[in-house]
Amino acid sequence: MLNLDALPLSRKQLRSVGQATARINLWHGSVRSGKTIASLLAFVIAVATAGPSGLIIVCGRSLQTIERNVLEPLQDRALFGPLARHIVHTRGATTATILGRTVHLIGAADARAEGRLRGLTAQLAYVDEATLVPEGFWTQLLARLSVPGARLYATTNPDSPRHWLKTQYLDRVGELNLRAWHFRLSDNPSLSAEYVADLAAEYVGLWRRRMIDGAWCVAEGAIYDMWDQARHVVTDLPDMRRYHVGIDYGTTNPFAAVLLGEGVDGRLYVAAEWRHDSRATHRSMTDAQYSAAVREWLAEWSHPSAGPDDQGVTPEWTFIDPSAKSFLTQLWQDGYPGIARASNEVASGIRSVSSLLAAGRLLVHESCEGLLDELPGYSWDPKATARGEDAPLKVDDHSCDALRYVIHSTAHEWRHLLTAPPKEAAAA
Structure with missing residues (x-):
C-alpha cells in the first residue's frame, strides 16, 4: 500500500520514521x-x-x-499516493477514518480541553504543534496513553527555551522514554532554492532564529530591533494605490487609529495617525464621539x-480592536463602510510588522508622532519570557497595536512585496 522509496523523503526523515518506537516521539525544528x-x-x-x-x-x-x-x-496523493484514499474525513466532523480505524479529533485551545480526555484510554496519539497546546492537556494525554506499547507522536516549531x-521533555531526553529529531530547512529535499529564499525573507529576528534556523531561543529586548528612524521615517509620500485603517x-x-497606504513604489506607508488620550x-x-472624530479625520x-x-480618503477596510464591540456597533449604526474585526494574533502580527520593517517595505510619515514615540520602546515582557511565553509589555x-491590526489583517494583500523587485525609492 505504501512504497517508502517512492516518497520524496530524505535519509533523515526515513531514519526518524524507522526509529519512532519510543513512548514519546517528537519532531521539532524549522x-x-x-x-x-x-x-x-x-x-x-x-x-x-x-x-x-x-x-x-x-x-x-483546533479542529x-x-x-x-x-x-x-x-x-x-502527491505525498502519500494510494494511501490517501484510505484517509476519510467529513469537514467539521470530530472523527476521521484512517486505514479503517476510527480516529478521534480533539482541539485543545485552552486548559478546559483537558476535560475532553478524562476517562478515556488511548493507544496512539498524534499532536500537531505541541507547543501551542496547554501543558495540562499534554500531561493528561500522556496519562491516558495507558495501553501497553502506547505511543505519542508530535511535531512543533521551536519556542522559548523556557517553554515547558x-x-x-526535550531537555530530559536521556531520562524519559522519548526520542526527538531536530530538522532544519535544508533537511527537506523537495524545496526549491527560490522558495527557501522567499520563506527566509518572511522571517526576521526572533522568528528567523526559530522558524528558519530551528533554534529554541528567548525573546528579549526590543521587539522591533530593526527599527531605524533614519531608514524608516519619511517626510514625503508617494502616490497610493489603496488605503486601510x-x-x-x-x-x-x-x-x-493609523492610516496605512500602499504606495505605487511597492512599499507600505503609515501615512497618518489620529489619537486621543483621555x-x-x-x-x-463616547463611542459616538470617537466614530464622529475618526470619520472627520478621514x-x-x-x-x-x-x-x-481631492480632500478626504476612503479606506477599503477598517480593522477594529476585536474587543471593542460597542464601538464596532456604533460604526455600523453610523454607516461607516468596510468594517472588520482585526486579527489579534499578537505574535504573528508582530512578525508581520517585523518582516516589513526588516525588508524596508514599511515606512512611517513624520507626522505620526504617537507611533514614532512608541516603536523604539516596544519591548518584550521579561516576566512573560521567564514563564516561557512571548508577550509584549502592555505599556x-x-x-x-493599531499598526499590528492593520498590517496582519491585510497580510494577504502585501505578502508579495517582501520578495518583489525594488522600485524607485520613495522621497525622504
Missing part, C-alpha cells in the same frame, strides 16, 4: 523542514499495526488546524500631492 510528513508517516504506520484496544487520537490547537495540518496532507515542552480602542487608555486631555469620549486628511478638490503600545 518550518517546511520535512518534519510533518515524517511524523505523519510514522503515525500512519503505527495505526496500521495497532491492536484493537484503546482509542486513536489526533490533537491540535480546523487538525484538518489543515494533518488530514489534508494525508489525503494528498523544552525544559520538561487600523484602530486600537481605548477609553481610559489612549485611542489610536488622561492627557482630561476629557473622555474626511479632512488628504495626500500631500492632492488638489483642493505605551496603542499605536503599535
Whole structure:
C-alpha cells in the first residue's frame, strides 16, 4: 500500500520514521523542514499495526488546524499516493477514518480541553504543534496513553527555551522514554532554492532564529530591533494605490487609529495617525464621539500631492480592536463602510510588522508622532519570557497595536512585496 522509496523523503526523515518506537516521539525544528510528513508517516504506520484496544487520537490547537495540518496532507496523493484514499474525513466532523480505524479529533485551545480526555484510554496519539497546546492537556494525554506499547507522536516549531515542552521533555531526553529529531530547512529535499529564499525573507529576528534556523531561543529586548528612524521615517509620500485603517480602542487608555497606504513604489506607508488620550486631555469620549472624530479625520486628511478638490480618503477596510464591540456597533449604526474585526494574533502580527520593517517595505510619515514615540520602546515582557511565553509589555503600545491590526489583517494583500523587485525609492 505504501512504497517508502517512492516518497520524496530524505535519509533523515526515513531514519526518524524507522526509529519512532519510543513512548514519546517528537519532531521539532524549522518550518517546511520535512518534519510533518515524517511524523505523519510514522503515525500512519503505527495505526496500521495497532491492536484493537484503546482509542486513536489526533490533537491540535483546533479542529480546523487538525484538518489543515494533518488530514489534508494525508489525503494528498502527491505525498502519500494510494494511501490517501484510505484517509476519510467529513469537514467539521470530530472523527476521521484512517486505514479503517476510527480516529478521534480533539482541539485543545485552552486548559478546559483537558476535560475532553478524562476517562478515556488511548493507544496512539498524534499532536500537531505541541507547543501551542496547554501543558495540562499534554500531561493528561500522556496519562491516558495507558495501553501497553502506547505511543505519542508530535511535531512543533521551536519556542522559548523556557517553554515547558523544552525544559520538561526535550531537555530530559536521556531520562524519559522519548526520542526527538531536530530538522532544519535544508533537511527537506523537495524545496526549491527560490522558495527557501522567499520563506527566509518572511522571517526576521526572533522568528528567523526559530522558524528558519530551528533554534529554541528567548525573546528579549526590543521587539522591533530593526527599527531605524533614519531608514524608516519619511517626510514625503508617494502616490497610493489603496488605503486601510487600523484602530486600537481605548477609553481610559489612549485611542489610536493609523492610516496605512500602499504606495505605487511597492512599499507600505503609515501615512497618518489620529489619537486621543483621555488622561492627557482630561476629557473622555463616547463611542459616538470617537466614530464622529475618526470619520472627520478621514474626511479632512488628504495626500500631500492632492488638489483642493481631492480632500478626504476612503479606506477599503477598517480593522477594529476585536474587543471593542460597542464601538464596532456604533460604526455600523453610523454607516461607516468596510468594517472588520482585526486579527489579534499578537505574535504573528508582530512578525508581520517585523518582516516589513526588516525588508524596508514599511515606512512611517513624520507626522505620526504617537507611533514614532512608541516603536523604539516596544519591548518584550521579561516576566512573560521567564514563564516561557512571548508577550509584549502592555505599556505605551496603542499605536503599535493599531499598526499590528492593520498590517496582519491585510497580510494577504502585501505578502508579495517582501520578495518583489525594488522600485524607485520613495522621497525622504
